[in-house]
Amino acid sequence: MPAMTMIEAINLTLRKEMERDERVICLGEDIGKNGGVFRATDGLQDLFGEDRVVDTPIAESAIVGTAVGMAARGLRPVAEIQFFGFIYEAMDQMAAQAARIRFRSGGRIRVPLVIRAPYGGGVKTPELHSDSLEGLFLHSPGLKVVMPSSPYDAKGLLTAAIRNHDPVLFLEPLKLYRAFKQEVPEQDYIVEIGKANVLKEGEDLTIITWGQTVPLVSKVAAMWESKKNVSIEIIDLRTISPIDEETILSSVQKTGRALIVHEAVKTGGPGAEISALINEKALFHLSGPIIRVASFDTPYPIASVEDAWLPNEERINRGIQEVFAH
Amino acid sequence: MPAMTMIEAINLTLRKEMERDERVICLGEDIGKNGGVFRATDGLQDLFGEDRVVDTPIAESAIVGTAVGMAARGLRPVAEIQFFGFIYEAMDQMAAQAARIRFRSGGRIRVPLVIRAPYGGGVKTPELHSDSLEGLFLHSPGLKVVMPSSPYDAKGLLTAAIRNHDPVLFLEPLKLYRAFKQEVPEQDYIVEIGKANVLKEGEDLTIITWGQTVPLVSKVAAMWESKKNVSIEIIDLRTISPIDEETILSSVQKTGRALIVHEAVKTGGPGAEISALINEKALFHLSGPIIRVASFDTPYPIASVEDAWLPNEERINRGIQEVFAH
């Protein structure tokens, strides 16, 4: 089994799915010859030609809207939005079109498409290149939102997304693209959409996180376990919409404490939903408040302070301390 | 003091503010001769001319983006988005532009603009004419979101919004435009943005709601008080962003129970944030789970079933019953 980075795993998955099903078409800005600004589609145009790996003009609404139109007529487009912050431009086509055509057509028309986009901070990009906006789509029925945290998951989840019959927003943590390698089977496998991953079992606290913050949380949790003699369960949510309630609830019922860590800004973010959910269905198991460690309620800031703005080790430590205060 | 409907109060406010400050300019689709599809701007073009009450081409991104450009150069535009569901088209100009220019300019440039839009269901409109999407903007730092529930509040809040130095999204519950009249002072007053209104004090349960669902909640609460001998406190949030934490928390600390009612779909909506907030800061005052009565997690449905889809009397009743089950 070859060890590969997440970006390699994504590239491999796209290749495999395009080989497997010729209805799969990739489109997006600079994905052809250039292979994408992060090289996710590197080499694919050479393999599959310009008809299946298509460079588009700069028009995000058109990229998504065209993909919607393709999907409705039987293709299985995989569209790339170059950076997730540009998704605002395509918001109508995402939330009012892709998400609603099945409904609007009384179930007659499926829109099996995948929108891939790199997201997340910590690498000193220009403005609007680092935003975590998954919360907007959690609040948009009709879409699924998937966020892998490892090369293995990326391949399994992207395969699932491409074969899924609903529109899936597939968000790739750009800081993890090349952060580490992992053994990834070449052959076909799927990581089920909608199922969270209990990354590590524990007894005293449940930390719920996803995507980019997973390795960070793992590291911090390990430190607490070694230094403070506590046992921490880590849930990698993997799918943000629909949320895997069962996994979250049964964990919190066991540990009695919950911390949520995400890069999206705090207010109105996905952490709020998870907290509300636990409150609704597992309140009496809680020994103390559910704490959210999230980015501050400001626009994504300038590069020189982003590490202090994002949920970093220090802020997660304080969050854990707070949870254990009760 | 004249009694007027909410639409009359809004019309009056626009007129007053335009008289008071000639930097105030209204723009939007069909707001001129036609006076807006709900008549919010009726007669204003006759009074102030085509330079100050401007019909625009059909282009929501341009409406908001132009308003941003105007505001940055000293005008105080009040833009209308004909129905709130069309805001998706202007999402970049809302969340990445209007909301961030102060930040981007290091505080040098203010963007004092108001985006008005009718929102909400229950009147059998065509698709995408009834959506409650305030949750998307609660999660967009740099914007304020205001949602009046009465003619009096509409005037006071809109006045405050127009004089505010930040971009304000002003959402008008279209079902309440002409639902009832209320005495509204002609003279200048302001209802402060960011302050919730304790509409009615009570001891056993706090219901938090805003905009369109306020009269409905009042009615249901009255029924419970008369039939079940319970005492209900109702908070009309008035401002969705920033949320008035203090009012919510001190109420829940008193009553020990919280119910949130909103027309936005449940998952990832504003109710989640409010629940998470209470959990974070008042958990030990709670006698039972915080319950959300919201629209179902589907696209806004066809007209024939919308009354069952929205938080109606029956569903609020069940929500209250659930809260009191503990």
Place this chain on the structure above:
Amino acid sequence: MWLEPNEIKVKMVQYLDENGRLISGEADITDEELVSLYKWMVQVRVFDQRALKLQRQGRIGTYAPMLGQEAAQVGSARALGKQDWIYPSYREVGACFVHGFPMKNFFLYTMGNLRGADTEGANVFPIQIIIAAQCLHAVGGAWAGKYNKENSVSVAYVGDGGTSEGDFHEALNFASVYKLPIIFFVQNNQWAISVPRTKQTASKTIAQKAVAYGMAGIQVDGNDCLAVYTTMKQALERARQGNPVLIEAVTYRQGPHTTADDPTKYRDLQELEQWMAKDPLKRMKAFIVEKGIWSEEFDQAEFTAAEQKVTEAFELALHTPKSKIEEIFEFVYEQKTNQLIEQQQAVAAEEVF
């Protein structure tokens, strides 16, 4: 070297004058087709008037009348092959009917019934409410059609107001870059709710917007069904070869924007009267009567038959089971999420009081 704003000259295609006299040349069309075009216009008009009436009676929801635009809709849709696709907005129901969308189902749509979305096999995309969004779906559809070698052309219908939206621009640009089999059919009915065409854009014609995309454009008298039909045939030929086309059909919205609108607030009766003189049905009827293939007698029979069809469609709709709240949970995803299952079950919960 300055390209001045109004350098471009656009000449409108016309076959019939206002009185139904052939202006120039002969149109390449059979008598049967001529009669069929007219019959369809009658059907659309009769439907339109009934729908308006039903709305006033509160029996159907908000409705956007097509009065005056029958030639543009019928002429364009009759030119299509069965394999071609229509991407309509809310005001193209006439074109949809011509292309096979069942009238009954449109009534269901206006009643807020989920079954209103059923096309029963016709290549018609769901009605789009968001202005110009359908243009991009048509682009994707044309692309899929080309990719799958369907020999199918996609037709995006959009209004004059719709040309101002970003999606319109992005769609035309994509279509032309990828050489897609697509036609953008703009019904320039002079108004976008209360905003006249002249305030919508400063370009003299909408046809000339094609220039921005290196695409062919044409302006046609949208109240001249023969001109629309013939132009559409030519456009289809171009499009089938991968040359996208922009058509501006110059017509007029004789009625209100929708049943919720009152045009007396913003437009002159005079203008309306001028356009009534150019009414598409009147014109076509004069032409075929003159040609000897139609008569007053046929005409009355046709109107009666059309009324009958509308009545039948409405009755069928009326007797279709109403949609239930429980149903809606079925159409969000391929498989219901746990959240939706829970919510669906809650719908059936007992009443509190």
Place this chain on the structure above:
Amino acid sequence: MWLEPNEIKVKMVQYLDENGRLISGEADITDEELVSLYKWMVQVRVFDQRALKLQRQGRIGTYAPMLGQEAAQVGSARALGKQDWIYPSYREVGACFVHGFPMKNFFLYTMGNLRGADTEGANVFPIQIIIAAQCLHAVGGAWAGKYNKENSVSVAYVGDGGTSEGDFHEALNFASVYKLPIIFFVQNNQWAISVPRTKQTASKTIAQKAVAYGMAGIQVDGNDCLAVYTTMKQALERARQGNPVLIEAVTYRQGPHTTADDPTKYRDLQELEQWMAKDPLKRMKAFIVEKGIWSEEFDQAEFTAAEQKVTEAFELALHTPKSKIEEIFEFVYEQKTNQLIEQQQAVAAEEVF
């Protein structure tokens, strides 16, 4: 009656040929201005090269070079009056400098310092990252300028790739409908990251897109500073009278898209070489040397002086206090919300381990 795709003929405005020889007529410009144009181009080039170097050394962040586009930027910005406004994207720093934006602050911007946004009084809007979004702000700005009778023209700078965005379309449409004092200045540098102009749009020129809006358009040799300057002067005159203008400046991005990009992946060296022959500095220098108002000696001194200025600016930036996380809470709203106050305080909390 078909308006065929390539019916429109656009002729590019050019004053200087590739070797700096005057092609036609005389330009209405003083010797001082000619020298000043050239000096500014030198300054911009020197800045650009240093910025690239500093980025490679990790001392500033991602940077988008202007190499090859100096004539377009300097020529257009020098034509402006102080009261005019620039709405730039990330690649128009040269134009911003000419219009008064301090070089030091741009360095701060690239270092992620909040003070990088300070224009120190120059009429320059914050740098826009979202492609074409600035076009709409320029529309609003032009509107405000007109409303307040500022006699000020707003210039939106945008790239060839930017013309594909919906916001570009909506901006031009608004500008023309409202007759705003605005210029859309498209630097067509042939590439949008890896996508060549020919794949960006099927229209032969970008200038002809003006036709869609009933606006005047013009194509100018963007590597010919004299042509750009002169055309911009004419455009400003039109714009000041409320006639918006679209200018396509044909130029070339000699460098990578940004410091994060590797153009060898997608473009031929040959193409680059062809365009190097058309280099804007070379051309202008030959012209003024030939004219007798410049010399090799002056030239060397000018490059040295320009280097010096860049060094000073960078040093100043380097010694400016770094932004702190506590500061950012101050710039979200006029008054901090309670949430922001709480979060700002939390920043100062003690470390756990």
